[in-house]
Amino acid sequence: MAAVHGGVLGAAYLAGDSPVHRLEPHLKLVAVLGFALVVVATPVHAAWSWPAYGGYLALVLLAAAVAGVGPARLVRGLAIEVPFVLFALLLPFVAQGPRVEVAGIAVSQSGLVAAGGLLAKATLSVLAAVVLSASTEPRALLAGLERLRLPSLLVQILMFMIRYADVVGGELQRMRVARESRGFRGRNLGALRVLGPAAGSLFIRSYERGERVHLAMLSRGYTGRMPGGPVAPVPVRAWLTALLLPLGAAAVLVTGLLLG
Amino acid sequence: MHVPDGFLDAPTSVATAAVAAGGVALALRGARRELDERTAPLAGLTAAFVFAVQMVNFPVGAGTSGHLMGGVLAAVLVGPWTAVLCMTVVLVVQALLFADGGLTALGTNVTLLGLVAIAVGWAVFRLLAAVLPTTRGGVLAAAGTAAFVSVPVAALAFAGLFAVGGVADVAVGTVAAAMGGVHVLIGLGEAAITVAVVGAVLAVRPDLVHGARALRRATLLAERPTSVPAGAR
Numbered sequence: 001m002a003a004v005h006g007g008v009l010g011a012a013y014l015a016g017d018s019p020v021h022r023l024e025p026h027l028k029l030v031a032v033l034g035f036a037l038v039v040v041a042t043p044v045h046a047a048w049s050w051p052a053y054g055g056y057l058a059l060v061l062l063a064a065a066v067a068g069v070g071p072a073r074l075v076r077g078l079a080i081e082v083p084f085v086l087f088a089l090l091l092p093f094v095a096q097g098p099r100v101e102v103a104g105i106a107v108s109q110s111g112l113v114a115a116g117g118l119l120a121k122a123t124l125s126v127l128a129a130v131v132l133s134a135s136t137e138p139r140a141l142l143a144g145l146e147r148l149r150l151p152s153l154l155v156q157i158l159m160f161m162i163r164y165a166d167v168v169g170g171e172l173q174r175m176r177v178a179r180e181s182r183g184f185r186g187r188n189l190g191a192l193r194v195l196g197p198a199a200g201s202l203f204i205r206s207y208e209r210g211e212r213v214h215l216a217m218l219s220r221g222y223t224g225r226m227p228g229g230p231v232a233p234v235p236v237r238a239w240l241t242a243l244l245l246p247l248g249a250a251a252v253l254v255t256g257l258l259l260g
Numbered sequence: 261m262h263v264p265d266g267f268l269d270a271p272t273s274v275a276t277a278a279v280a281a282g283g284v285a286l287a288l289r290g291a292r293r294e295l296d297e298r299t300a301p302l303a304g305l306t307a308a309f310v311f312a313v314q315m316v317n318f319p320v321g322a323g324t325s326g327h328l329m330g331g332v333l334a335a336v337l338v339g340p341w342t343a344v345l346c347m348t349v350v351l352v353v354q355a356l357l358f359a360d361g362g363l364t365a366l367g368t369n370v371t372l373l374g375l376v377a378i379a380v381g382w383a384v385f386r387l388l389a390a391v392l393p394t395t396r397g398g399v400l401a402a403a404g405t406a407a408f409v410s411v412p413v414a415a416l417a418f419a420g421l422f423a424v425g426g427v428a429d430v431a432v433g434t435v436a437a438a439m440g441g442v443h444v445l446i447g448l449g450e451a452a453i454t455v456a457v458v459g460a461v462l463a464v465r466p467d468l469v470h471g472a473r474a475l476r477r478a479t480l481l482a483e484r485p486t487s488v489p490a491g492a493r
Contacts, residue, residue, distance in 0.1 A: 121266025168311075211298070
């Protein structure tokens with residue numbers, strides 16, 4: 001269903017019935033957060049850091065394979081990193097410390113190590129987050145956040161945002177089509193005279209829609225909290241399955257710490 | 261530009277997460293004062309608006325384009341507490357659904373783009389709004405300056421965090437200069453867009469601009485009809 005009307009936010013989701021898809025969303029959130037924490041906690045300057053990154057990569061690729069997330073989807077998810085790749089590439093040149101020669105250019109050794117670690121860590125976490133968003137619908141993620149005791153008001157705001165992001169985005173899209181079919185080309189700062197009012201009227205429409213939605217909810221008995229069904233207890237097996245990823249990563253980290 | 265995982269070490273990430281959690285808890289209480297029981301739908305829709313506008317690339321000139329961060333814009337439009345919630349929600353969605361900004365860095369991102377940018381921006385806005393004349397131009401000038409200041413300040417706050425918990429051995433001055441320099445330019449774009457959008461909303465629905473309430477009170481008496489129209493009885 002999400003593929004039909006998921007829009008911008010649903011685009012991340014790949015429908016499927018893999019063990020990863022069936023896992024409770026809050027377990028997946030805990031698993032990905034735990035994995036990212038372990039990755040971040042890995043010391044960059046340790047000699048065993050690269051084998052450890054390799055271990056994490058194997059784990060996250062295994063999770064992706066089980067979830068049926070293909071390499072193309074993973075690579076597309078990585079595109080988000082591009083600005084940081086640029087930042088990381090600069091690091092060896094601006095960092096302090098002893099210099100080493102790489103291809104005839106003197107660069108900072110610690111900067112080189114830090115840049116490598118940075119890229120590896122960011123890539124690993126992005127891969128884990130891509131598997132999460134590809135195997136979990138936005139709605140399910142929301143339910144997961146609620147079970148993790150995120151304040152109810154914040155969950156409701158998130159819910160409204162996720163529900164209406166595509167409505168608001170759709171309005172923006174129609175405004176763009178209307179502008180461009182009248183010959184508009186935004187090339188310089190002068191375009192703000194057109195784009196500013198467009199964004200302004202988008203705000204007014206969004207805000208007024210919020211007021212209408214609120215009135216509609218009141219007339220259906222809204223009292224300030226959303227009704228929720230009973231929550232099923234999670235079997236220990238599900239916890240163990242979900243925690244395979246962070247615990248596996250933690251095992252790699254501990255092994256490195258003990259042996260390195 | 262959101263901080264990804266691994267940029268800052270674990271203690272710094274945890275500390276900023278605690279700061280962010282505290283700030284968001286305060287904002288949840290403050291937003292109820294701004295929007296009462298309508299908080300959830302209105303803040304949600306405003307967050308959807310910020311999210312949508314962030315996807316629009318505004319031309320900045322010289323062939324480059326930038327997009328809005330939107331913290332100060334949201335604060336001027338709907339009030340600072342609600343704006344913090346909107347930015348938080350947008351950052352959560354970007355981290356969870358688009359892997360934009362790491363999960364462990366979520367606290368850092370909320371602290372920088374939500375709390376620091378909006379707190380500083382709102383303080384500048386209130387200060388200037390008090391000093392400048394209570395006119396449309398005054399509100400716009402205050403909003404533009406606040407938006408401009410908020411961006412390099414957030415960048416400098418990041419440079420500070422990087423000095424405390426960064427993983428690379430870079431001189432603080434270098435990071436601060438590079439981040440500050442680039443973000444002064446981005447701040448100019450942010451200011452231009454904020455002024456354009458706030459100006460457009462002021463022209464059509466001045467009552468919706470939280471930061472221009474002083475403006476509305478001054479004109480309310482003049483606009484009130486002298487008698488009730490016959491059809492309304």
